[in-house]
Amino acid sequence: MSEHHVSHYLCIGCPLGCRLEVEDDGTDIVEVRGWDCKRGERYGREEHTDPRRVVATTVKVRGALWARIPVKTSGSVPKAMVREIAKAVRNVEVEAPVRLGAAVLTDVLGTGVDIVATRDVERV
Amino acid sequence: MITDEIRHLARAYDVVISGGGPAGMAAAIGARSQGAEKILLIDREREAGGILWQCIHHGFGLHHFGEELTGPEYAQRYLEEVLENDIDVLTDTYVCDISPERQLKLMSGRHGIAVVDAKAVVLAMGARERTRGAIRIPGERPSGVLTAGLAQKFVNMMGYLPGRRVVILGSGDIGLIMARRLTLEGVEVKGVFEIMPHANGLNRNIVQCLHDYDIPLHLSTTVVDIHGRQRVEKVTVAPVDGALKPDLSRAWDIDCDTVLLSIGLIPENELSRKIDLRLDPVTSGPVVNSTMETSMNGVFACGNVVHIHDLVDFVSEESVLAGRNAGAYITGRRPPKDNIRLLPGDNVAYCVPHTLSSEREHIVYMRVRKPIEKCSVRFGEVLEKKLRYVFPAEMVNIKVKPQFLENFHGDALRVDVVQR
Ligand SMILES: Cc1cc2nc3c(=O)[nH]c(=O)nc-3n(C[C@H](O)[C@H](O)[C@H](O)COP(=O)(O)OP(=O)(O)OC[C@H]3O[C@@H](n4cnc5c(N)ncnc54)[C@H](O)[C@@H]3O)c2cc1C
Numbered sequence: 001m002s003e004h005h006v007s008h009y010l011c012i013g014c015p016l017g018c019r020l021e022v023e024d025d026g027t028d029i030v031e032v033r034g035w036d037c038k039r040g041e042r043y044g045r046e047e048h049t050d051p052r053r054v055v056a057t058t059v060k061v062r063g064a065l066w067a068r069i070p071v072k073t074s075g076s077v078p079k080a081m082v083r084e085i086a087k088a089v090r091n092v093e094v095e096a097p098v099r100l101g102a103a104v105l106t107d108v109l110g111t112g113v114d115i116v117a118t119r120d121v122e123r124v
Numbered sequence: 125m126i127t128d129e130i131r132h133l134a135r136a137y138d139v140v141i142s143g144g145g146p147a148g149m150a151a152a153i154g155a156r157s158q159g160a161e162k163i164l165l166i167d168r169e170r171e172a173g174g175i176l177w178q179c180i181h182h183g184f185g186l187h188h189f190g191e192e193l194t195g196p197e198y199a200q201r202y203l204e205e206v207l208e209n210d211i212d213v214l215t216d217t218y219v220c221d222i223s224p225e226r227q228l229k230l231m232s233g234r235h236g237i238a239v240v241d242a243k244a245v246v247l248a249m250g251a252r253e254r255t256r257g258a259i260r261i262p263g264e265r266p267s268g269v270l271t272a273g274l275a276q277k278f279v280n281m282m283g284y285l286p287g288r289r290v291v292i293l294g295s296g297d298i299g300l301i302m303a304r305r306l307t308l309e310g311v312e313v314k315g316v317f318e319i320m321p322h323a324n325g326l327n328r329n330i331v332q333c334l335h336d337y338d339i340p341l342h343l344s345t346t347v348v349d350i351h352g353r354q355r356v357e358k359v360t361v362a363p364v365d366g367a368l369k370p371d372l373s374r375a376w377d378i379d380c381d382t383v384l385l386s387i388g389l390i391p392e393n394e395l396s397r398k399i400d401l402r403l404d405p406v407t408s409g410p411v412v413n414s415t416m417e418t419s420m421n422g423v424f425a426c427g428n429v430v431h432i433h434d435l436v437d438f439v440s441e442e443s444v445l446a447g448r449n450a451g452a453y454i455t456g457r458r459p460p461k462d463n464i465r466l467l468p469g470d471n472v473a474y475c476v477p478h479t480l481s482s483e484r485e486h487i488v489y490m491r492v493r494k495p496i497e498k499c500s501v502r503f504g505e506v507l508e509k510k511l512r513y514v515f516p517a518e519m520v521n522i523k524v525k526p527q528f529l530e531n532f533h534g535d536a537l538r539v540d541v542v543q544r
């Protein structure tokens with residue numbers, strides 16, 4: 001007999017902020033409770049099984065108006081890897097000009113996700 | 125190419141826009157769509173785009189572009205559209221004054237002191253952050269106390285970290301976003317302190333900026349003292365009672381070298397005051413009619429300078445309208461005058477625009493004072509709109525069709541948000 005376990009989440013779908021309870025039996029979700037609409041149920045399942053985030057940070061840029069250029073992950077990455085990814089990106093340095101969407105780092109930490117610029121910067 | 129500064133400044137324009145953030149950019153495009161020919165967009169920064177360049181996080185444009193963008197992506201899309209529309213962009217230039225004849229006095233890095241004549245003007249100067257003075261935090265005056273938005277510019281554009289151990293005062297979205305941002309840069313964020321019993325920011329930011337990094341959020345708690353001679357050394361925080369009075373017997377100290385303030389924005393209305401525009405004491409922005417025209421003929425206003433928006437999408441929507449009306453103004457195609465004044469009633473802090481015309485369709489933006497679930501927005505007896513909830517942190521917007529206003533014969537229409 002496996003142990004049932006209840007985890008708690010705050011739904012981010014709207015300002016009502018329903019407090020969600022996700023009950024699992026060690027392997028599968030048994031029930032998601034506390035939601036007021038279907039969006040909350042779906043969110044509870046995703047947050048419990050595979051929480052993912054888009055990471056936005058900056059990298060150094062030489063020869064531009066500003067010292068930093070904003071970047072993001074080209075797709076979502078596992079939540080547990082966010083800090084490590086941000087740390088890996090901290091060492092990147094690029095040279096202006098850079099175009100929006102250009103990869104400044106490919107396949108970050110083997111995730112298959114690139115780090116891409118989120119704006120153009122000109123050479124000044 | 126997204127920074128395309130003009131070299132030749134003309135003496136006269138159809139429409140001149142003061143402020144090149146999302147509001148100013150949308151107004152320029154709106155003016156062009158109505159046939160205005162010579163349009164000048166002015167910003168005091170080195171590039172147009174406003175606050176968006178420093179808001180590097182996700183969460184912009186879901187309503188407007190149907191996808192989630194970062195602030196810079198949203199700014200760039202708009203700026204490209206501005207340039208495709210042959211709008212003159214003048215950066216590094218401050219709009220100092222506007223005469224009743226709509227002559228603007230400018231101070232410009234490239235052009236020096238200059239004047240330009242405008243047939244119509246749009247004010248889009250955005251907002252500034254409330255500072256320590258606004259909430260009178262006692263204590264010493266060391267360095268290391270700054271607003272969250274300024275810290276955001278330091279980190280995201282200039283590449284400086286404001287400190288190593290940070291306390292954040294106020295749970296507005298900018299503070300929450302900065303809690304995550306600084307954590308990802310290796311800074312220790314000691315906690316977010318909010319005097320109210322509820323958080324001010326979006327749940328999404330509570331979860332993804334605080335919970336994800338185990339950063340504590342202390343509700344009903346505030347900073348009562350800041351210590352340090354040269355640099356911040358520690359702060360004293362204390363819980364508050366129902367009347368927001370701190371209980372000093374339960375105060376405690378936190379070691380830190382930096383205090384970030386995230387205590388709200390106020391419309392940037394230096395210029396509006398100088399030219400004596402009528403201001404709304406609640407929004408502290410100009411009073412506007414349903415064409416977004418202020419109390420000065422031919423001077424329109426939109427975006428955060430009118431009232432603080434939480435979503436940039438609504439800034440764009442409101443500002444395209446202001447720009448269109450500025451364009452229509454110069455061609456003499458003026459819509460019928462407004463005949464109905466809106467009166468904020470129960471649980472309504474303010475409504476924008478301040479007046480409506482019964483002959484057109486409008487979007488009315490408003491803010492409530494307290495949260496209610498299962499409520500109704502009532503425009504007198506003529507229109508009732510049911511909403512699942514209202515929250516002070518989330519602007520309410522209601523479409524008002526002319527058929528509802530046809531049956532209304534008074535001149536002042538009261539707006540209430542009540543429990544159902
Ligand atoms: C930190 C932060 C985070 C945000 N996060 C989100 C989010 O996640 N999602 C979302 O949808 N919205 C978000 N917003 C809200 C959104 O960014 C704003 O509502 C929007 O930028 C307001 O646009 P604006 O054009 O009115 O003002 P601004 O963007 O402030 O632009 C005003 C411009 O006017 C210029 N200016 C001012 N005075 C003068 C003068 N006298 N002469 C010349 N130029 C002048 C300024 O330099 C500035 O460029 C956020 C806002 C902030 C501050």
Ligand code: SF4
Pocket residue numbers: 011012013014015016017018034035036037038039040041
């Ligand atoms: S469950 Fe539905 S109603 Fe509740 S917070 Fe989530 S989205 Fe909102």
